[in-house]
Amino acid sequence: MSDNLKAPDPLVPVPQGPVPVLPTGSRKSVEITIDGATVAVPEGATLLEAGRMQGIDTPTLCFLENLTPVNVCRICVVELEGSRTLVPACSRKVEAGMVIHTDSERVRHSRRLVLELLASSVDVSTAPQFQDYMSRYEAEPSRFGPPGPPAAAGERDSARPGHHHAPDGSTASRVAQPVKIDNELYVRDYSKCILCYKCVEACGVDAQNTFAIAVAGRGFGARIATEYDVTLPDSACVYCGNCIGVCPTGALMFKSEHDMRAAGTWDESAQSQTDTICPYCGVGCTLTVHAQHDLIVKVTSPLDQDVANGHLCIKGRFGWEWVNQDKDRD
Amino acid sequence: MDLHFTSAEPTPQERAAIDGFLSRLPAGGPRRQYLLPALHVVQTSAGWISEGALNHLCRGLGVPPAEAFGVADFYALLSTREQPRAIAHVCDDIGCMPKGAESLCNAMEATLGPAGSTGGGPSAWQRSPCLGMCERAPAALVVVAGENPSEQAIGPATAAVVLGALAGDAPPEPGVAASLPQAGAAGLRLLARAGSIDPTSIGAYESAGGFTALRRALEMGAEAIFSEVTSARLVGRGGAAFPTGVKWAAVRREPAPRYLICNADESEPGTFKDRVLMEGDPFALVESMVIAGFATGCERGYVYIRGEYPLAATRLENAMARCRERGLLGDDIAGSGFSFDVELRRGAGAYICGEETALMNSIEGFRGEPRNKPPFPTQVGLFGRPTVINNVETLVNVPLVLTMGAEAFASIGTERSTGPKLFCVSGQVARPGVYEADFGITLREMIELAGGLAGSGKLQAVLLGGAAGAFVGPDDLDVPLTFEGTRAIGATLGSAVIMPFDDGAYLPAVLRRIAEFFRDESCGQCVPCRVGTVRQEELLQRLASNDVHGSREDEVALLAEIGRVMRDASICGLGHTASSAIESALARLPLPEEPK
Amino acid sequence: MGGGTSSYREMEEADTVVLWGSNARETHPIYFHHVLKAVNRGAKLFVVDPRRTTSADWADTWLGLDVGTDIVLANAVAREILAAGLEDREFIENATSGFEEFHAHVEPYTLEHAAEVCRVAPESIRRLAHEFATARNAQLCWTLGITEHHNSVDNVLSLINLGLLTGHVGRYGSGLNPLRGQNNVQGGGDMGALPDRLVGFQHLENDELRRPFDEAWGITMPARRGWHLSGMFDAMERGELTSLYVIGENPANSESDQHRTRRLLEGLETLVVQDMILTQTAELADVVFPAAAGWVESEGTVTNSERRVQRVRRAVAPPDGVRDDLVILSDLAKRMGCDIGEPVAEAIWNEVRALSPMHRGMSYARLETGQGLQWPCYDEEHPGEQYLHGRLWMRPVLGPLAPFSVCTNRMPVDKLTEEFPIRLTTGRRLDSYNTGVQSGVYPSPLRRGETLDISPDDARAYGLVEGEPVRVTSRRGSVVAPVRIDDGLRAGLVFMTMHFPDDVAVNELTIDAVDPMSGTSEFKATAVRIEKIAVAAEALSPV
DSSP states (O other): OOGGGSOOOTTSOOOOOOOOOOOOOOOOEEEEEETTEEEEEETTOBHHHHHHHTTOOOOOSSOOTTSOOOOOSOTTEEEETTOSSOEETTTOBOOTTOEEESSOHHHHHHHHHHHHHHHTTSOOTTOHHHHHHHHHTTOOGGGGOSBOOOOOTTTGGGOOTTOOOOOOSSSBOOOOOOOBOOSSSEEEOGGGOOOOSHHHHHHTTTTTOOOOOEEESOGGGOEEEOGGGOOGGGSSOOOOOHHHHHOSSSSEEEHHHHHHHHHTOOOGGGEEEEEEEOSSSTTOOEEEEEEETTEEEEEEOOSSOTTTTTOOOHHHHHTTHHHHHHHTOO | OOOOOOSOOOOHHHHHHHHHHHHTSOSSSOOGGGHHHHHHHHHHHHSSOOHHHHHHHHHHHTOOHHHHHHHHTTOTTSOSSOOOSEEEEEEOSTTTGGGTHHHHHHHHHHHHOSTTOOOSSSEEEEEESOOSOGGGOSOEEEEEOSSSOEEEEESSOOHHHHHHHHTTOOOOOOOGGGGOTTTTOTTOSTTSSTTTSOTTOHHHHHHTTTTHHHHHHHHHOHHHHHHHHHHTTOBOTTTTOOBHHHHHHHHHTSOSOOEEEEEEOOOSTTOOHHHHHHHHOHHHHHHHHHHHHHHHTOSEEEEEEOTTOHHHHHHHHHHHHHHHHTTSSBSSGGGSSOOBEEEEEEOOSOGGGGSHHHHHHHHHTSOOOOOOSSSOTTTSOGGGSOEEEEEHHHHHHHHHHHHHOHHHHHHSBOSSSBSEEEEEEOSSBSSOEEEEEETTOBHHHHHHHTTSBOTTSOEEEEEESSTTSEEEOGGGTTOBSSHHHHHHTTOOOTTTEEEEEETTSOHHHHHHHHHHHHHHHOOSOSHHHHHHHHHHHHHHHHHHTTOOSSOHHHHHHHHHHHHHHHHHHOSSHHHHHTTHHHHHHHHHSOOOSSOO | OOSOSSOHHHHTTOSEEEEESOOHHHHSHHHHHHHHHHHHHTOEEEEEOSSOOTTGGGOSEEEOOOTTOHHHHHHHHHHHHHHTTOSOHHHHHHHEEOHHHHHHHHTTOOHHHHHHHHTOOHHHHHHHHHHHHHOSSEEEEEOHHHHSSTTHHHHHHHHHHHHHHHTOSSBTTBEEEEOOSSTTHHHHHHTTOSTTEEGGGEETTOHHHHHHHHHHHTSOOOSSOOOOHHHHHHHHHTTSOOEEEEESOOHHHHSSSHHHHHHHHHTOSEEEEEESSOOHHHHTOSEEEEBOOHHHHSOEEEEOTTOEEEEEOOOSOOOTTOBOHHHHHHHHHHHTTOOOOSOOHHHHHHHHHHHOGGGTTOOHHHHHSTTOEESOOOSTTOOOOSSSOGGGGSSSOSSSOEEOOOOOOOOOSSOOOSSSOEEEEEOOOTTOOTTSTTTTTSOOTTOOOOOEEEOHHHHHHHTOOTTOEEEEEESSOEEEEEEEEOTTSOTTEEEEOSSOTTTOOGGGTSOOOBOTTTOOBOTTOEEEEEEEHHHHHHHHSOO
């Protein structure tokens, strides 16, 4: 080995270099008018982002910062002058000269109706954000009649696309059905599913790329499903729980939370949330540990992190039970 | 991808059918786009799509089984549950309702049990939305899977013929002419050949003037064709009446590769003109697509045809094959150096796939869910590329523009609705069928052209433009049938559906059926449409049965609110128009409160 | 400084990604999310792994080399890059040393030669070489498949050569990244838990670097490096090491050649174990200090594979009688006559900052907010370095040139023979972790106990069916495990984990051959034989 082939002397520290240069995305800005105020917004921003920059709180259900906007819930619609229909703020990009109204009567009407249509068909009892929106937009889901009967287990899963039992109109059809419990980590209560597609996105290209679930069926029969409604243990599911992490209504829930709720011991007022780092591999995902009476009850992950973008794997999400188990140990 | 499969395996027949299909696919490249054709293969071979078959085709295509299931479970003509191999789809939609659909359904039920039941026997039947054969109502589509699969569109259908077809008998073939009361008449432009020549013969097509426009087009060059179509002021015939030249210009500006799609997913209840054109003059569509592809610089074309049109699909496949043999499709067309081929893709029972972006998703192997716009297909279309998508009738006007010249074409019709137009006349008229007339003919004249009113002879209402259109009353008969003329009275020409109802029809039941249609055909993606169409149907059921919550006025007000949110906040045209016909009826017509 | 040169999010912008000896899909699932973003954007992914893993299922090209032939493959990739003229001459000339020797050394490593030794198609090697060299941004990552070998340092150096050859290091988007297997492996090394380093990766044997420590602590530190883990066991064998204080390790299960490990641990005069769980090592101990779970029952920091120092926090109280590591250590120090004061995590951290220049800018206040900071971070205004070695692109280079290394392959120590004809390699599964003390408790639906994963060909040859128990014997030990047929394995290769040591002590099989420089054991290459249980029972019974 010649001299210059030797590694640099480890005894000598590497000198301090300059701060690395990062590519900057300096964006041009465009002028738009939101609720009467003319503002400059970065090119490529969405109307939702533009509104937030102005302190406008646009309601969202199917939107999440770490997922591609699917704009299906339509709660975020705003009025764009010159557009025949309202436009979804979550995905519509700003264009120079746009005139936007985020709280017109027309906007409020659509938001109210979206909330009423959802709440008349879906159990939103474990969706606190949804409840807030309901009061903000004075939604009265009972206008569509008393709630219809729940479906039997598997009934919605075997519906034929393009066919349904003709309703007599006396009650409002719902998606109510029994909870699916087929593993010890999380449950699926599709009575609470507003079909926001977030779980499908998190299971799919936006994060996990496992594709264990997809939207099946059509129309009001559309639903989140594994192939042929096989159980999760038979499916491709790898229990990363990223679907739970993005679910806005509690349709997907830690079994620990589900069981505690069923037993009446779930008490969010007695819970703490603490950010720490996952104890497993060396990637360093931030875990938000939810604890009640010094026992871990579930784990989530903050969205605004470059490491994990709010997503976790099975170990980070569920692999904490040994900590609780220790508490029983002498 | 690290795909995971359940342990289910295909039957030997399923395996053979899938392997045969896979072996015919081009090597390399993404295979997701072959998902729907593969599902068709399984459905045709086994009569349903089993878990084992799905696993096997997913392995071959590299598609996650949950996603493939979601796609299979989207289409009404595919079944993810075991069912008999022979299925009759019996139309009970608004076009067939007044023509005895219900008694046909009753007869089917008496023989095969309730609709949708799969109990034991080799055959079953189902109710179906409009099959696009309204001129021959009542209609049925019989699909038999297995080693000798068959698809028979039947109209007019009787229980005996339908049951015979389920057992393998060929139903009587009425011929295209039966749908074309004007066949052979002088002065027809769009319908000059349909019903008069052998639609399977390229020689007959050529003798009747076929390919003249194509030859001219190749000589003129793309720029000149584009400018002719633009000066002819041709607008789209699918319903939206968008200027074809503008659409073409937008795609021509974008970088290659570009695609051309012919939207032949004609599914608007009451619409059947494209089917009749494709059955009667299939070469015309192929020629039109080559010209359009040449003019817009597209390298490949797709025809997306609705799954309920087996005869049209067969005729088109034949026409494409004959054109390839003659060097008029494929590489170096007619020695011009221009290469362009067309692929036929069949839908599988989903009205929504007529929406252009849903159609693209369907071709790509995804659920037929519309995309949010912008971006528009001219920029981000099929496979993410710039795409021209035109309706069948629109495309077939293109050769006409070239042979007549833009000026002559534009002199037909009105200033804003130029050229000849096809109308789908069905319901209570004496001679239902596809009619060609110049834009501007009045509704009264059109009904007279179709032999006048049938039934009681007393007009109650006319549905214009299909289920997504509007009802007009007897006072509106002098409306000129143009895009602008119908718009002026708050209606729409839509897909040129003219469906009169006599005073014997119980319109609340018709409205309820329209509501049922939209509920069934909503893709389910956005809340206003997914739940709004349900609430609308429930409400119309209450109105039809006169069992209202609160007062009728309360119900009508609530219905208007549902309509408003669907119109304002839905993603696509289905939701935007799901209440149009219903609201138009409630606004303009004196509706009875009890069935007669 | 040793650490991944890039940040995770740069991965998303890579055009070519090479995972070498890494099944990140299962062992670093969230890192793999970043890889998938690149793949879904159209990046080319190459996976080099003897097993066709779930990571390899995502690859454009899987290079299924034979265990222990990595250097041959790396040298052949280098040769192909050079033969095709795809090297970055300007970078090589400006920033590296030893290129000519390296060039001459790799010359014999033709595609054909490597294909024969590694049993990988020459076209696959060629494709990897070309896609890696021509990518605008390329990321080369490796894990234990590279480092758990007796020649692990050379393995790593042979990969670093590829980065130097193509200029895929030291700039945004391109980098060389070891993925750390455990949550604070990076931080442990950074904090000086290495035989020759002090806090901040400062070399113990440099008097200048040691002096501030001596001054701060009022002592004179021995100027001689210590032993790494494998060295400690050798020292036990020689009788030089008689007392051991183990903190948060479970060598009784996790070390290779377990019979030897246990014998040596049992032979110690004093064994003290500090752990959050009563591990098998703890069961051998004279004294056990029950310790709090660092990640959730105490305060402090850890450092991840992108050199990001992150806060861990106490979310729940430890069980009664269980104390923070810090408290145990300070109490112990007090008993030994050294009062280091109130054990407060932030105060300790500030001491780190005082002594380690690369951590100096990381105040607790800065770590509290946001996502932590990446070292080096020299002062409180410094943003932390998203990528390392930017100095290599300066003209002239600041500091020493980056040297090419001449690496020659040495095949695994545990030779394949007629008696032990099968290569056993080990690794992790998605839902489990190391010896399972943490991951074995939660009710994972994915968990299946230990298995011997075997190729369909070998299963057929040995007449084995799925689930059938089989005896696996190496030169050091023998275990029984059920068969699992895996079509991602090639004939002659079997796979086991070490997640279920109570059921199947896989590390009774593995060899303690270690890399002399890193002290890492060759977990990835054991020679075994496989016997049907029925046959084995006959063989064992006296004739």
